[in-house]
Each structure stands twice: as C-alpha cells, then as structure tokens.
Amino acid sequence: MSVWFITGASRGFGRALTDAALAAGDQVVAAARNPPPGDPAGPRLDVRLDVTDPAQAQAAVAAAVERFGRIDVLVNNAGYGLFGAVEEVPDADVRALFDTNVFGLLNVTRAALPVLRAQGAGHVVNISSSAGFASGAGRGLYSAAKFAVEGLSEALRAEVGPLGIDITVVEPGSFRTDFLAPASRRQVAVTVPAYAGSVGAVTSAIEKNDGHQPGDPARAVTAIRRLVTTAEPPLRLQLGSDCVRLVEDKLATVAGELDQWRDLALSTDYR
Numbered sequence: 221m222s223v224w225f226i227t228g229a230s231r232g233f234g235r236a237l238t239d240a241a242l243a244a245g246d247q248v249v250a251a252a253r254n255p256p257p258g259d260p261a262g263p264r265l266d267v268r269l270d271v272t273d274p275a276q277a278q279a280a281v282a283a284a285v286e287r288f289g290r291i292d293v294l295v296n297n298a299g300y301g302l303f304g305a306v307e308e309v310p311d312a313d314v315r316a317l318f319d320t321n322v323f324g325l326l327n328v329t330r331a332a333l334p335v336l337r338a339q340g341a342g343h344v345v346n347i348s349s350s351a352g353f354a355s356g357a358g359r360g361l362y363s364a365a366k367f368a369v370e371g372l373s374e375a376l377r378a379e380v381g382p383l384g385i386d387i388t389v390v391e392p393g394s395f396r397t398d399f400l401a402p403a404s405r406r407q408v409a410v411t412v413p414a415y416a417g418s419v420g421a422v423t424s425a426i427e428k429n430d431g432h433q434p435g436d437p438a439r440a441v442t443a444i445r446r447l448v449t450t451a452e453p454p455l456r457l458q459l460g461s462d463c464v465r466l467v468e469d470k471l472a473t474v475a476g477e478l479d480q481w482r483d484l485a486l487s488t489d490y491r
Contacts, residue, residue, distance in 0.1 A: 221245060221247060222247070222448070223247045223288045223289075223291050223292045223293070224237070224247070224291075225251065225280075225281070225284055225294045225328075226251060226297060227252075227271055227296055227297050227328055228251075228297040229250035229255075229297070230250075230253075230254070232297070233437065233441070234252075234295070234297040237295060237444060237445075238250045238264070240438075240441045240445060242264055244445070245263075247263045247264070248264050248265070249265045249267060249280070249288070251266075251280050252267075252268070252269065253268070265287045267283050267284070268280070269298075269328075271298045271320060271325065272319045272320055272324050272327070274327045274331070277327040277328045277330070280328075280331070281331040285335055291332055291339075292341070292448075293343045293344075293345060294329070294344045294345065295444075296329065296346045296369075297347045298325075298328075299321040299324070299325075299347070300321070301362050301406065302314075302359075303358050303406070303407045303419075303422070303423055304361070304407055304408030304419065304423075305358065305360070305415040306360040306361065307412060307415075308411055308415070309361050310408070313406065313408070317362065318368070321362075321368075321369065322369060322372075326372070329344060329376070332344070333380065333385075336380070336385045337383055340383065340384040342385045343385070343388065343448050344373075344380075344387050344388070345388050345444065346369050346373050346388070346389050347392070348366045348373075348390060348391050348392075349362070349363075349391060349392060350393045350460070350463040350467070351363040352369060353370070353456075353466070353470065354469070354470040355367070358422035358423055358426075370456075373387050373388075373389045373455070377455055388454060388455060389455060390457050391458045391459065391463055393435055393458075394460065394462055395437050435460040435462075440460075443459055
C-alpha cells in the first residue's frame with residue numbers, strides 16, 4: 221500500500237490518478253483549491269491547497285503525515301495552459317502562470333522533501349507536457365513554464381537521488397482530459413493581426429481538438445502507476461504517440477544543427 225499526495229486532484233489527470241490509486245487499495249491525499257468534504261477515517265484525505273500559498277502547502281503535507289504517517293509518491297499535477305503569441309501575453313498573465321505552474325510546484329515540493337528525506341525514500345512525479353520539451357507558436361509562455369519544471373527536475377534528481385528519492389518528469393501529449401476546455405486553458409484577450417497565420421492557426425486547431433485528442437487518460441494513469449513501481453524510473457517519461465514524435469523530431473533537429481555548426485561552436489575555446 222502506497223500513500224499518494226496529488227495536487228490538482230479535482231479534475232484531469234489528478235482526479236483520474238486519485239480514483240485509480242484508491243481502487244488499487246492505496247491511500248491518497250487529494251489536494252485541491254476547493255476539496256469536497258472528506259471521510260475523516262478512510263483511505264482518502266481531502267485537503268485544501270492553493271499551491272501558490274507556501275503556508276497551505278506546509279499545512280497540507282503536515283496533514284498528510286499526521287493521517288497516514290508518510291508520503292510515498294508526490295504528484296505535482298496542479299497547473300493550467302496559457303496560449304497566445306509571446307508578444308501578446310500580458311505580464312500579469314505570465315506571472316500568474318509561473319506562480320502556479322512553477323512556483324506552486326516548488327512550494328509543494330519544498331514542503332514534502334523533508335518528509336521524503338527523513339524516510340530515505342519517495343518518488344516525485346512532476347507533470348510537465350510535450351510543450352516542456354519542444355515549444356512552438358502560440359504556446360511560448362506555457363512552454364517556458366514547463367521548461368522551468370524540467371530544468372529544476374533535472375537538478376533535483378542529481379540532488380536527492382543519492383538520498384533515495386526518485387524524480388520523474390512526465391510529458392503528456394494531447395490527452396482527452398479537460399485541459400483544453402475553456403475552464404482549464406487561458407488565451408489572450410487581445411491579439412495581434414500579424415500572428416493570425418501562425419498563432420491564430422494553432423489556436424483554432426487547439427479549439428477544434430478539444431474532445432478529439434488521441435491520448436486515453438485511463439491508459440496514461442496506468443502508465444504513471446507502472447512508472448512509480450519501477451526499480452529504476454527514468455528522468456523523463458513521454459506519454460502518447462504525438463509526444464514521442466515531437467521529441468524524436470526535436471532531437472533530430474538539434475543533432476542536425478549541432479553537426480552543421482560544430483566547427484563554429486568549437487572555434488571559441490582558448491588555443
């Protein structure tokens with residue numbers, strides 16, 4: 221029996237993971253901004269958590285330990301999408317995005333790490349995105365936030381791996397959750413006509429894709445549950461054929477550029 225601490229547990233992957241863990245006989249701390257009334261003695265503990273509030277993160281982790289005695293798997297799932305051209309997105313929207321998707325993740329991770337270190341065990345699963353590995357028109361700021369999550373996760377793995385704590389970044393492609401629904405994603409209110417052919421086309425495609433994504437959330441949850449039972453889990457786990465193709469394409473592009481510009485790159489060392 222494992223104890224899961226899942227942020228953003230009220231919908232999307234968070235809700236699906238919560239339901240699957242409970243069905244498998246695990247215990248779950250289901251963290252959300254507006255949690256339902258919970259069973260005071262059951263295997264599920266619902267806690268109120270706005271991840272942007274460090275005090276709430278500390279209180280939620282303390283409640284988890286008080287109830288279940290430990291945390292085996294922390295899933296940093298809370299977050300949302302923001303779409304628009306880099307020039308179009310207002311500064312306040314960018315900062316709000318980073319407050320939730322990056323600093324919120326840091327708040328919860330910092331609160332949980334002392335528990336995991338004391339245990340000498342645990343697995344932190346940071347939910348990123350295919351956009352956290354390869355960016356594109358219309359999702360530059362969202363990608364920037366997810367790139368930050370990937371960078372700090374790489375460092376965390378090097379820092380806490382020797383202490384018995386695993387770190388994995390999960391990079392989902394397009395899955396049929398409510399991520400693209402208006403309640404989950406945010407778009408700029410004022411657009412620049414010059415970007416209609418690039419960002420506008422992407423935005424239209426996103427709207428049309430809602431409800432038609434190729435990824436099956438139930439299969440993604442099964443994959444994540446398998447991940448956390450693996451003896452040597454990877455730093456990154458791609459989910460979905462579209463994400464795999466995107467990663468392969470970017471790796472090929474980077475390798476090609478490196479070969480093309482290798483001589484110039486190497487010309488800058490002292491001789």
